[in-house]
Amino acid sequence: MAKFTVSADVEGTALIVNVAGEVDMATAPQLTAVFDEHLGGGRYQTCEVDLRRVTFLDSTGIKALLTGQTRANGTGCTLRVRAASGWVARVIQVTGMADRLGLAPQDGEQRDGAAS
Amino acid sequence: MAPLTQLAPGDAAATRKDDVVVLVVPADGSYLAVLRTATAGLAARLQFTLDEIEDLRIAVDEACAMLLAVAPTGADLTCEFEVTPEALAINVTAPVKDSAALPGGQSFSWQVLTALAGTVSTETTDEQATIRLVKNRTNPT
Numbered sequence: 001m002a003k004f005t006v007s008a009d010v011e012g013t014a015l016i017v018n019v020a021g022e023v024d025m026a027t028a029p030q031l032t033a034v035f036d037e038h039l040g041g042g043r044y045q046t047c048e049v050d051l052r053r054v055t056f057l058d059s060t061g062i063k064a065l066l067t068g069q070t071r072a073n074g075t076g077c078t079l080r081v082r083a084a085s086g087w088v089a090r091v092i093q094v095t096g097m098a099d100r101l102g103l104a105p106q107d108g109e110q111r112d113g114a115a116s
Numbered sequence: 117m118a119p120l121t122q123l124a125p126g127d128a129a130a131t132r133k134d135d136v137v138v139l140v141v142p143a144d145g146s147y148l149a150v151l152r153t154a155t156a157g158l159a160a161r162l163q164f165t166l167d168e169i170e171d172l173r174i175a176v177d178e179a180c181a182m183l184l185a186v187a188p189t190g191a192d193l194t195c196e197f198e199v200t201p202e203a204l205a206i207n208v209t210a211p212v213k214d215s216a217a218l219p220g221g222q223s224f225s226w227q228v229l230t231a232l233a234g235t236v237s238t239e240t241t242d243e244q245a246t247i248r249l250v251k252n253r254t255n256p257t
Contacts, residue, residue, distance in 0.1 A: 022152075025145035025181045056152070058177050059224035087170050094231035095224045 002055050006034050013045040015077075017068075020053035023061035031061070035068030042075035052083035062095050069101070083107065135199040143187040143210050151195055152177050155206070158197055162204055162253060172204070172251055175233035179208045179247040182225050186216035186245065203234075203253055209246040218245055 004021035015038055019031060039047060049065060051057070065081065072079040080102025084092060089107040092098050139154055141147040155176040159169040180193060187193065187210040198205040218238060219225050230236055234251040 022149060024148050024177060025184060026148060056173075056177075058174060058181060059228045060181055062224050087174065091174060091228055095227050 002053070004030065006031050008034055008038050010044075013043075015039070015044040015047040017047060017049045018053070019049060019051055022056035023054055023064070024056065024058050025060045028060045028064040031064045032067055035064075035071055039068060039071045039075065039077060039079075042077070044072075044075075044077045047072050047077055047079040049079065049081045050083055051081050051088055052085060054084070054088050057084075057088045057091050059091070059095060062092065062097055065101055066097065081107075137197040137199070139195045139197075140192050141195070143184055143189075143191040143193040145181070145184055147193070148177055148180055148184075151180055151193075154195070155197075158199075159204065159251075162199060164204075164251070164253070168251065168254075171232040172206075172249075175229055175236075175249055176206060176208065178225050178229040178232075179206075179236075179249060182218055182229075183208055183210040183245060183247065186210070186212045186218060188213045201253070204251050206249045206251075207246055208249075209244055211244045212240065212242075218247075 002021040004023065004027040006017065006019050009016045009018065017031075017034055017038075021027070023031060038044070047068070049068070065079075069079040081092070082102075082104070084103060084107045089098075089103060092101055092103050097103075137158060139151065141150060152173045156169050156173045159172045164172065176195070180195065183193060191211045194207075194209045196207040196209070198207070218240065229247075229249075233249040235249070237248045239246045239248070
């Protein structure tokens with residue numbers, strides 16, 4: 001299984017959060033910690049959470065994303081996910097958070113390869 | 117030299133009735149990955165489709181995470197897989213802290229669980245809670 005990692009890059013006024021591996025009860029706090037660290041100061045207009053290398057996401061991960069979004073919104077920053085694939089997109093969809101998290105309609109159409 | 121081990125015929129275990137596999141792990145989130153992997157391995161062996169395997173993997177994770185949230189420190193989480201010709205039934209059980217309760221039906225956890233698992237039910241007593249998932253085998257061998 002892929003090791004969980006999360007890192008943040010700055011592109012102009014955008015914060016790009018790159019997440020990889022499995023987001024669950026054990027690892028989600030690390031994602032929340034990155035949001036807390038970067039989104040409190042109002043430096044960014046947008047925050048994009050890149051999920052292309054996420055191989056697993058459960059409701060704990062959804063909650064972490066929403067917590068980050070609430071924090072971002074508090075400083076006028078918009079948070080959305082990008083490149084969610086396979087079952088990651090499906091979990092976002094079944095919780096009804098696809099619109100709120102800006103899940104692109106084409107995300108998740110390819111479910112092959114996400115079962116690792 | 118004769119082989120020290122011999123592989124069992126591939127379908128010998130699969131055709132036995134009512135196999136039970138029990139995994140007991142510390143009630144700690146760091147073991148969720150282990151339970152997901154075990155679930156996927158068992159489901160693959162029972163010839164569930166890739167979609168079904170992933171659904172089960174997520175469902176077991178959600179059920180276990182719900183129980184971990186109410187289990188006291190130092191407790192065990194028990195994951196019991198019952199394999200019958202018709203279905204895979206999974207019972208996840210953990211002790212419950214005083215006055216703790218499982219999340220309500222509108223929680224994200226339940227939304228994911230009920231969307232992905234076949235049939236879900238719960239049983240709670242004063243001391244412990246069990247979440248039971250049943251996924252029918254559409255292609256039993």
